[in-house]
Amino acid sequence: MRSNSTDQWYDLSLKIHRSYGGKIEMIPKVPIKSLQDFSILYTPGVAQPSRVISRDPDQSFILTSRWNMIAVVTDGTRVLGLGDIGPEASYPVMEGKALLFKYLGGVDAIPLPIRARDPDTFIDIVKSIEPAFGGINLEDIESPKCFYILERLRESLEIPIWHDDQQGTATAILAGLINALKLVGKKLNEVLIAFIGAGASNIATANLVIKAGAKPGNIIMVDSKGILYHEREDIDSLMFSNRWKYDLAIKTNSEQRKGGIPEALKGADVVIAASRPGPGIIKKEWIRAMNDDPIVFALANPVPEIWPWEAKEAGARIIATGRSDFPNQINNSLVFPSVFRGVLSVRAKTISDEMALEAAYSLARFAENKGLREDYIVPRMDELDTYIQVAVDVAMKAIDTGVARVKKSRKDLYDEVVRLIRSAKSKLDALMNMGLIQ
Amino acid sequence: MDGDLVIRRASRDDLNSIADLVLRLKRLNEEFDPLYTIRADAPEVIKGYIESSFDNDKIIMLVAEYSGRVIGFLRAEIRSRLFYEPPFEGLITDLYVLPAYRRMKVGGALIDKLIELLKKQGIYLVSAEFPPMNKIAVEFYENMGFKPLLYRFFKKVE
Numbered sequence: 001m002r003s004n005s006t007d008q009w010y011d012l013s014l015k016i017h018r019s020y021g022g023k024i025e026m027i028p029k030v031p032i033k034s035l036q037d038f039s040i041l042y043t044p045g046v047a048q049p050s051r052v053i054s055r056d057p058d059q060s061f062i063l064t065s066r067w068n069m070i071a072v073v074t075d076g077t078r079v080l081g082l083g084d085i086g087p088e089a090s091y092p093v094m095e096g097k098a099l100l101f102k103y104l105g106g107v108d109a110i111p112l113p114i115r116a117r118d119p120d121t122f123i124d125i126v127k128s129i130e131p132a133f134g135g136i137n138l139e140d141i142e143s144p145k146c147f148y149i150l151e152r153l154r155e156s157l158e159i160p161i162w163h164d165d166q167q168g169t170a171t172a173i174l175a176g177l178i179n180a181l182k183l184v185g186k187k188l189n190e191v192l193i194a195f196i197g198a199g200a201s202n203i204a205t206a207n208l209v210i211k212a213g214a215k216p217g218n219i220i221m222v223d224s225k226g227i228l229y230h231e232r233e234d235i236d237s238l239m240f241s242n243r244w245k246y247d248l249a250i251k252t253n254s255e256q257r258k259g260g261i262p263e264a265l266k267g268a269d270v271v272i273a274a275s276r277p278g279p280g281i282i283k284k285e286w287i288r289a290m291n292d293d294p295i296v297f298a299l300a301n302p303v304p305e306i307w308p309w310e311a312k313e314a315g316a317r318i319i320a321t322g323r324s325d326f327p328n329q330i331n332n333s334l335v336f337p338s339v340f341r342g343v344l345s346v347r348a349k350t351i352s353d354e355m356a357l358e359a360a361y362s363l364a365r366f367a368e369n370k371g372l373r374e375d376y377i378v379p380r381m382d383e384l385d386t387y388i389q390v391a392v393d394v395a396m397k398a399i400d401t402g403v404a405r406v407k408k409s410r411k412d413l414y415d416e417v418v419r420l421i422r423s424a425k426s427k428l429d430a431l432m433n434m435g436l437i438q
Numbered sequence: 439m440d441g442d443l444v445i446r447r448a449s450r451d452d453l454n455s456i457a458d459l460v461l462r463l464k465r466l467n468e469e470f471d472p473l474y475t476i477r478a479d480a481p482e483v484i485k486g487y488i489e490s491s492f493d494n495d496k497i498i499m500l501v502a503e504y505s506g507r508v509i510g511f512l513r514a515e516i517r518s519r520l521f522y523e524p525p526f527e528g529l530i531t532d533l534y535v536l537p538a539y540r541r542m543k544v545g546g547a548l549i550d551k552l553i554e555l556l557k558k559q560g561i562y563l564v565s566a567e568f569p570p571m572n573k574i575a576v577e578f579y580e581n582m583g584f585k586p587l588l589y590r591f592f593k594k595v596e
Contacts, residue, residue: 230538236466
């Protein structure tokens, strides 16, 4: 189902992309007053920073743009809800992501769709581009390949690597869940959580929610074949085809519940659905069969698994979706700009699970400080201060856990983050005011 | 793993539990190659296979029991090696542990018990057969100190 307004977005977007020829460009950040400056910015002068870096490659984080530069890398195998549309077709999405990185996080991001379907080839390519970047954001790679790629690259790279569809989404969901539970007065380590869908985001979310304190046995996961349990007939083949789903099948669902979505929801306190576009994937009567004060995250795009008003009518207390036109938008755009702002500012070697947890707690705190309501469990995307707070908290966590190469005080970090995030916006504003961007 | 794990010889009372484990094992092989496609009558055939194994003194069948439930199974055949030393081997034809009880050294315990029984019969060689695509089995046996010693190639002829 496509609403009229969505169609309008599609048309307008195509027009904008055509008339601007994409959305980002690169411009120098040093003053250039005469051609003589090139002797400093380029050869012969540039040989000196090169010499310094050749003696100590870490100097590349100080003498070049690398410290603030990341790549947004994809193989184009699972782009939005469009599926396997190839690297070229993924470019608008990667470019849009790069734009958000700059505008919301002050991070320079290069869109990098690559023709590499084979996971090991993909891994080799990313490893080989490490010298150019301070971090890597993986995007729109199909599951379960994405788990393997992230795992291997996390082991082998000395710069932070993040798969936004897994970790970004998981972090945003956890933030929302923490606050939703506060509102209904329940505890994470006591609730029964049903996950509908076992793709990249729900597998990552289940793992993060467990790290945050949920009991694995109290999690019920449903994939296209029904509820996962450790003696399901296809379990041994899962061990080979999707080790990550297999691991969850073993440790979740301690009661060995069987069936489909309705059975999974029975008595559940929370449902987190990231399956396929609705409506009608989750039915009202199934929400009615949940425990008191149901929390319903229906995150499929463009149409949630159940319309928010239907969930409400069925007794849902708190409802979140992935859409900006409904309250409680669970969106990884709340997470990735600040996480990368934080890790780049302290030159972190990795983004650990503790740092992802900290990002979730920080996001949750931000909304809580503003005042939680049933229709306000996570910050809205236009609350720009949230990016500053989360970036600083993530960076401090990197310092505290020993993965930061550079240590800074909270105050210095805060000033730097504010300056970098604001400067991206002020530069754009200035160019727009001068008519250079219109 | 606590003291609840018992490794013992299989008895006829275990038949149904064992048949379920063996069926799971054969189904897994189905993933690897069309030549491992399970026959429709496999469940009955498996029962017959296990039952007849009880009557054969060249076959050793062990179960792993956890809190009274059979959660793992091993079947081995004693075979003579006509041309080589040592002259006998205990060939593991089936080894399966339920997913929830993996990574607890149940498979290792079954093999240790098998080796103990083989030694009592003067047999000092143990082997195992499984599809080469089963990388998890390859890793498992390598970790147990096994090495590949035999290729078996297949070709379907029309």
